[in-house]
Amino acid sequence: MSQRWPLIRRQAEFDAITASLKARSECCGVVLTGDPGVGKTTLARFATESLPGEVRWVAGTESARSIPLGVFAHLVGASTSRDPVTLLSTARQALIHDGDTHQDMVIGVDDAHLLDQLSATFLHQLALDRVVNIVATVRSGETVPDAITSLWKDGHLLRLELMPFTREQSIELVESVLDGPLEGLSADMIWEASGGNALFVRHLVEGALEAGTLRRSGGVWQLRGRAAITSELASLLETRIEKIPSDVLHALQLLTFCEPLDLDVLCALAGENAVEEAERRGLVRIVEERHHLDVRYTHPLFAEVIRRRVGRAAGRRLRGKLVQELSNGAVTGAAHRIRLAELALDSDHSVDPALLASAAADAIGLANVPLGERLARAAFEETGDFGAADLLARALLWQGHAAEAEALLLAFSPDSLTQAQLVRWGTSRIANLFWALGDSEKADDVLAVLRERVTKPSLLPVVEGIGSVCAVFENRPQEAVDAACAVLASERPWAVEWAFFGGGLALALMGRGDEVPALAARSAAVAEQIDGLLRFPAGHGEILALTMTGHFDRAQRRAEQYLAFASSGRYLAWGLANILVGTVELVRGRFTAAAQRLEQAIAALDVGDTADAVSWSVPAYIALGQTYAVLGRIHEGQRVVSEARARSGRHVAVFGPQLELSAAWLAAAQGETSQAIALARSAAESAAAAGQFGVEAAALHLATRFGDHSTAPRLAALAEQCDGELVRIAAAQASASASSDGPGLAAAADRFRTVGALPDAADAYAQAAIAFLRADIKRLSVECAATAAALADECDRMLSPALVEAAHPLPLTIREREIASMVAAGLSNRHIADRLFLSVRTVEGHIYRACIKLGVADRNELAQLMNLTTRPTKNE
Missing domain, CATH: 3.40.50.300 (P-loop containing nucleotide triphosphate hydrolases)
Known part of the structure; x- marks a missing residue:
């Protein structure tokens, strides 16, 4: 660096x-x-x-x-x-x-x-x-x-x-020094803490590197913990602080432990004159938020320096004064409870365990699980009761500390719990076992215990709700939908959210995406009463439903709303939200942005001692593998797909067909179109067997894009069964492709372009160009090829077999071109034969005929020519 x-x-x-x-x-x-x-x-x-x-x-x-x-x-x-x-x-x-x-x-x-x-x-x-x-x-x-x-x-x-740096300028500066990408959330933290001040940016980065809070994970630089500042910068800021009158300094010390702070509260504790003088000196600013006035620091780094000057004993005393003043009024709202509990925990006042537990639930609900863990742990140490233990276990499992969460819950015998507690105990254990530990068999055993022991009608919907999620992840989508629909009318927030999670994902994959928004609306009504981080994996089904039905703008808006909510949490919420945004960017052809976002999401979710078993990141690995393949970053794609396979299992069986599609894209990127088609058709077959008809349609459409001319009948049937315009356009493209119908392919491309599916449109135009060329309609062939190339450039210069062939038409059969591409990739005749399940003699015959058609003397010249007609990959 x-x-x-x-x-x-x-x-x-x-x-x-x-x-x-x-x-x-x-x-x-x-x-x-x-x-x-x-x-x-x-x-x-x-x-x-x-x-x-x-x-x-x-x-x-x-x-x-x-x-x-x-x-x-x-x-x-x-x-x-x-x-x-x-x-x-x-x-x-x-x-x-x-x-x-x-x-x-x-x-x-x-x-x-x-x-x-x-x-x-x-x-x-x-x-x-x-x-x-x-x-x-x-x-x-x-x-x-x-x-x-x-x-x-x-x-x-x-x-x-001269104004401070913009966020983009700050990122450019930091990344040039770190010699690598900076996580978006960390970039926000550095920019906000520095105010865009170039000197402050430098000292913040150097301080964080020295403190070890700025480190590289998965190729992405992440800031974890409080912003650290160098002693040099602290000295510069302290020079200004030393000139501050003692009463003003006292006001600033109070503010540093509780920012923002209500203006009346600060005036009551520090005096009106001190607060007014602090504002006059430009140290604080008064902002109106929700019809009341709050005091904030003008610059965050002054708060950090003042905090460093306050000793531990003085800090406890100052927090105690804040607790006393804030407790004078009614404690209302999650933010008030969290603030009061956190202050009390570090003050010289005694802490009410009930307040700690309530605030812990609030923090977990707002997706700030590290703070939720701290508050819940303090409550559990005070009481040792199940309620605090459950809160602590939930905070732990979200952070990947699955073993500790399991041990904590196992300390309570089901026989000692009420039925309401048993449901909480069981659902927390199932979530931990299923998605943190990857042990779906043991999770199913716990689910069976709940179904046997829970008899209260009001609690049964919660059990069946989480059962729907287990079913869909184990690749039983119809069972998941049946269970979800049976409990959606429940008034229990957790029952509704689990049903939305399981049922929404299942409906999207089954091609019934038009039914998901109603479930999402039902979930939104109870979202504030469940764990905040659960919103993001539950929302994955909603985003998939919108993208698979062609509602890209709506999907973008919803994903950005999830990302906005993530700001109330921390790194895990940010990472999970970016999977949703990256999913939309991928289908819209914003491949470079999607790759960067998914890389950062995976790095942000790499937490805890069992990070490899955490299931939430599996969709990100699958999407990133496809993104790398489309961009020609083959080695990176192979690595990511391998990592996705390593995380596979019964607990994420639902994503198996999608993982095969990423593998198909990788094969296509390497010129192995037969293998790519075979993988896409295999994905379609496994999706159909599970009832994932929406995924089956997507897989058959991908096979069509790779040159499979046999997909039209099944896609026509799926177009009648599945929701959304995309499946109908895919069926039209498959029908036109089967008969080399240039106008039909161009019409399908136009329709893809209209709905915003630019990568699909690029391939359809490329196939139209090839069909027109074979029909000797050169003008239309050139026009379609040019449009395909323009769309490919708009999609960050995406690669696909159709685009390569349209850009560089050669007088070769599909098989000859495939084998020639594999020769260009450096494969021996034996390797080519093994991959294509052909004899070496057959491969040699194809190479000989390709050489004759292209006018080259031997295998080496064939490889050179093929390399000239294919854009080099970005890491080769």
Whole structure:
């Protein structure tokens, strides 16, 4: 990793500075204003270095303010005179030769607000006479000498306010130093903590690296834990803090433990004058949120520095004051309970275990399971009761700490629990066993215990609800739908959510996607009463339903809503939400964005001691494998598909057909179209056997895109059975493909393009181009090939067999082209024969005929020619 911090070029500001320094009228330079560390000096020096003339720099300092012309001493020499006029005249003569103008000379003044009055006057005279060009920096919020202020007020210098980095600029800076991608959530944290200040960004990253909280996982850099700052940055900020009056500092200390804080509460604890002074000094800001006023720090790093200055005992005392004041009113709402419980836990006040348990449930409901674990653990240590244990187990299982969660639950005998507790005990164990440990057999045993022991009618829907999820994950979608539909009318939030989870996913895979939005609406009514992280895997079925029925815009909006909710949680919520967004990006052909998002999602979910067994990330591995294949990143795709296979089993059997489709894409990317078609048809057969008719249709459509001409009859039947426009268009494409119907293929491509399925449209146009060429209709062939290429470029230069053939038509049969592509990939005749289940002699015959048709002498020349007609993959 490079330790050198590069310059992020701000082109607009750079151009404005250089233009002002080259001007011969209006103004003779620029004044850059901005907050400390925003990059004023760096940009000014970078701009002046690009100019041909001489550049002389001076810098204002506190120590030089008492010395007349002190900052210019090294440029103009010493003078024995004490007369200001004489000093100015002498300085001018020393700097500027008599009778000359030096408009190519640039005087750079750093921190011009610190200039003594005579230096400021001297600079003003130089600007007034236009004898030099000037670039100066001024810190925002500081008192500036009148002579400096008049430089821009009177139009002698252009005033340019330098703003903090945008999020994109901050990411560019950090990634250039880390030499790798930065996780989106971590990028947000660094940008928000730094406020886009270049100096702060640098120190935050260096501090986090030193503290070990910024580390690489799966090729992605992640920030985990509080933002760390270097001692150097802390010293810089403490210089400002040391000037703060004690009453203001007390207000800031209270705020650092409870931000944001109600204005009235802070005024009651610290005094109105202190809060008003803090606002006047620009240390805090007052914001209106939900019809009341909250106090926030102007910059997050000041809170961090002040927190570091408060000792442990003082921190407990300050938190205690906050707890006492916040407890005076009614404790209402999840946010209030969580805040009060977290403060009380670290204060000198006793903590109510009931408050801890309630706040733990709130935190888990908002998807902040690390905080939920902390609060639940504290509650369990106080009481040892089952309610706190269940909360703790749920927080643990979501984080991949499955063994601890299982041990915690096993400490309670089912015989000692009420039926309501038994349901909670059983469903938590099933979730842990099934999706954290990957042991579906033992989970089924626990489900059987619940079905045997739970007799209360009001509790039975919860049992059947989670049973529907188990059924669909074990690849029994019809059973899942039947169970889900039977319990959706229940008033139990957990019953409804489990039913939405199991039934929604099952309906989507069965091709009944139009029925899922109703389940999603039912779930939304109870979502606040269940574990927040459960929303995301449950929402996977909803997103699949929308994409498989061709409602891409709706799918995008819903996925982004899930991502917005994830902001209330932490890394796990963010990772799970990004699987949903990445799923939509994949089907829309935004492959590069999908790859980056899915990579980061997988890295974010790599948690706990049993990360390899956690099932939530399996769809991400499958989607990422397909994305890599479409982009030609074959080695990465093979690795990811292998990792997906390693996570496979009965507990995620439902995803088996989709995993085969990723493998089919990989085969196609390597030119092995026969194998790709075989894998796609195998996926279709296994999907059909399980009743996943929507997946069967998708698999047969993929086989059609790879060149299979036998899919039309079954796709026609599925078009009558499955919801959505996509299956009907796929059936039309298959029918046209079977008869090499160019107009029919072009019409199907048009329809795909209209609904937004751009990758499907690209392949259909490519197949139309091939069909028109074979019919010797060259104009239409060229038009369709051009449209296919344009769409492929729009989809990040996607690769597929049809696109390659349309772009580089060759007089070869499908089998000859496939074998020639495998020759180009470096496979021996024996390897080709084994992969295609042919004899070596048959392979040799195909190679010989391909050489004759293409006019090449031997196998080596055939490989060279084929490599010229296929775009190289991105990692080969």
